[in-house]
Amino acid sequence: MIAYITGASSGFGKAIALRLAKNKYNIVITGRRKPLLENLAQDIRNEHNVEVFVSHYDVRCAESVKNAVDNLPENWKKIDVLVNNAGLAVGLNSIQNGNIDDWERMIDTNIKGLLYVTRSIAPLMINQGYGHIINIGSIAGKEVYPNGNVYCATKHAVDALTKAMRMDMLKDGIKVTQIAPGAAETEFSLVRFKGDKQAADNVYKGYIPMSADDIADVVDYVVNLPKHVCLNDIVMTPLAQASATNIHKGHS
Numbered sequence: 001m002i003a004y005i006t007g008a009s010s011g012f013g014k015a016i017a018l019r020l021a022k023n024k025y026n027i028v029i030t031g032r033r034k035p036l037l038e039n040l041a042q043d044i045r046n047e048h049n050v051e052v053f054v055s056h057y058d059v060r061c062a063e064s065v066k067n068a069v070d071n072l073p074e075n076w077k078k079i080d081v082l083v084n085n086a087g088l089a090v091g092l093n094s095i096q097n098g099n100i101d102d103w104e105r106m107i108d109t110n111i112k113g114l115l116y117v118t119r120s121i122a123p124l125m126i127n128q129g130y131g132h133i134i135n136i137g138s139i140a141g142k143e144v145y146p147n148g149n150v151y152c153a154t155k156h157a158v159d160a161l162t163k164a165m166r167m168d169m170l171k172d173g174i175k176v177t178q179i180a181p182g183a184a185e186t187e188f189s190l191v192r193f194k195g196d197k198q199a200a201d202n203v204y205k206g207y208i209p210m211s212a213d214d215i216a217d218v219v220d221y222v223v224n225l226p227k228h229v230c231l232n233d234i235v236m237t238p239l240a241q242a243s244a245t246n247i248h249k250g251h252s
Contacts, residue, residue, distance in 0.1 A: 007086030009036035011186035015212035059113030110154035182237030206249030207240035
């Protein structure tokens with residue numbers, strides 16, 4: 001079995017790669033930070049004795065995505081699971097004060113990157129007659145919060161695209177699942193606040209957020225369901241969170 005995971009250099013992607021490797025999937029890991037990918041590949045080989053293929057590219061570049069998938073060795077093209085994980089939030093400004101470079105980065109990664117990768121891999125799955133696409137969305141794709149404008153819009157797009165993929169490939173027997181996490185402590189907030197560690201840490205103070213391993217647990221669960229069962233949409237939050245903006249702080 002082969003799992004193809006985007007944005008695997010850290011966070012959810014790294015945890016998912018390690019979890020699926022533990023379950024004896026051979027893993028294709030992709031991302032922009034090649035040294036981190038190489039380190040992860042070595043850890044996976046050492047810990048789980050499976051094969052790993054490192055594919056270094058930026059999902060924002062359609063040509064790079066296509067070339068990377070087209071140039072996979074034939075034995076690596078029999079992809080059972082695609083995890084569209086690459087994504088980010090940048091900035092937390094009101095729409096009237098938004099940074100256009102931040103907007104472009106989120107739109108190009110969260111929407112267009114997911115589309116480019118899916119467009120390259122979905123036909124391989126259809127041709128082989130099976131496959132499971134897992135899109136990592138967000139609670140921000142279910143509701144909008146102040147200053148979340150463009151990030152929320154990109155994750156609403158992931159929500160819509162997941163439903164569309166399920167419909168478009170229904171006759172082909174391709175499973176499509178969205179996992180939409182709430183507050184989870186990874187590099188997410190550090191990226192959003194552009195390296196301001198104190199601001200990032202403050203997001204998670206006063207309660208226990210989810211971890212990347214929690215998301216990997218759910219991925220592991222959905223890929224092991226019976227062939228005739230597809231979980232279409234999963235929203236998951238820490239116990240302290242009831243909505244995107246309703247987080248109870250004060251209990252650990």
